[in-house]
Amino acid sequence: MNITVTDLTFTYPSGVTALEGVTLTIGSGEAVAIVGENGAGKTTLVKHFNGLLKPTGGTVSVGEWDTRNYTVAKLASRVGYVFQNPDDQLFERTVMKEACFGPKNLGRTADEAEAAGREALDAVGLLGEADKHPYDLHLSQRKLLALAAVLAMRTPVVVLDEPTTGQDGRGIAAIAAIAARLKGERRTVVTITHDIDFAAENFDRVIVMAKGRVIADGRTREVLAQTDVLRAAEVEPPQVARLALAVGMSATPLTPEEFVEELVARE
Ligand SMILES: Nc1ncnc2c1ncn2[C@@H]1O[C@H](COP(=O)(O)OP(=O)(O)OP(=O)(O)O)[C@@H](O)[C@H]1O
Numbered sequence: 001m002n003i004t005v006t007d008l009t010f011t012y013p014s015g016v017t018a019l020e021g022v023t024l025t026i027g028s029g030e031a032v033a034i035v036g037e038n039g040a041g042k043t044t045l046v047k048h049f050n051g052l053l054k055p056t057g058g059t060v061s062v063g064e065w066d067t068r069n070y071t072v073a074k075l076a077s078r079v080g081y082v083f084q085n086p087d088d089q090l091f092e093r094t095v096m097k098e099a100c101f102g103p104k105n106l107g108r109t110a111d112e113a114e115a116a117g118r119e120a121l122d123a124v125g126l127l128g129e130a131d132k133h134p135y136d137l138h139l140s141q142r143k144l145l146a147l148a149a150v151l152a153m154r155t156p157v158v159v160l161d162e163p164t165t166g167q168d169g170r171g172i173a174a175i176a177a178i179a180a181r182l183k184g185e186r187r188t189v190v191t192i193t194h195d196i197d198f199a200a201e202n203f204d205r206v207i208v209m210a211k212g213r214v215i216a217d218g219r220t221r222e223v224l225a226q227t228d229v230l231r232a233a234e235v236e237p238p239q240v241a242r243l244a245l246a247v248g249m250s251a252t253p254l255t256p257e258e259f260v261e262e263l264v265a266r267e
């Protein structure tokens with residue numbers, strides 16, 4: 001399902017203009033990372049995808065739905081949004097109830113909702129915590145629970161706002177596997193991230209934002225090779241790319257595997 005953003009402008013009631021003329025299309029099955037400095041407008045942009053915010057100017061469509069004409073509840077059947085802070089999202093008394101809430105709310109039967117909730121908890125490694133109170137989990141686990149709650153809704157579009165913050169290697173690997181699976185199912189995955197290594201290793205397309213605008217948008221390899229753009233957005237190139245530069249490699253590897261391949265090819 002496509003997301004089409006046309007000349008989107010957004011000004012908060014406080015008077016802060018967070019988006020100034022953003023235009024982009026994200027297609028079915030695309031895995032897109034949005035990067036950029038703090039306050040660039042990344043969260044403001046994706047909150048337009050599920051209708052939490054409505055454009056001040058321009059339009060946002062999800063499939064053929066113009067978000068101005070649909071409620072957040074209606075858009076929830078198409079776009080799942082995992083909040084940057086899980087505590088803005090979680091409110092049930094058990095981990096299991098939290099994972100089943102979304103599908104129930106979309107009108108699935110109790111059995112279907114439970115099956116979807118279980119599968120989602122399993123995918124993030126939290127099935128063993130099903131009976132706990134969400135607030136008895138660590139913050140990193142609450143973030144994974146917020147992700148599971150959205151996965152359980154099986155929406156065609158999944159938006160993750162800084163999913164890897166505070167995660168250890170295992171958590172990051174679980175999130176990467178989920179992104180790969182969604183992509184394999186031709187669902188759309190959009191991730192906001194400060195973790196440029198995570199973006200380089202798992203996403204085909206990168207959108208760079210600065211000061212409410214898109215300043216670069218394209219294939220990950222091409223975008224991450226534009227050092228001037230990255231500098232303007234205060235984004236560091238991936239670690240392996242910096243290492244490659246330091247040892248005088250001409251190629252820009254995106255993953256440790258590519259770095260090793262280049263190294264072997266040089267020998
Ligand atoms: N609820 C709000 N009311 C007023 N201004 C806001 C609100 N939320 C965000 N802003 C402002 O809008 C601008 C864009 O913020 P946004 O949260 O979209 O940025 P971001 O790229 O997600 O940043 P971060 O990486 O820190 O999460 C910033 O200037 C921010 O201060």
Ligand SMILES: [Mg+2]
Binds near residue numbers: 042043044084
């Ligand atoms: Mg944000």
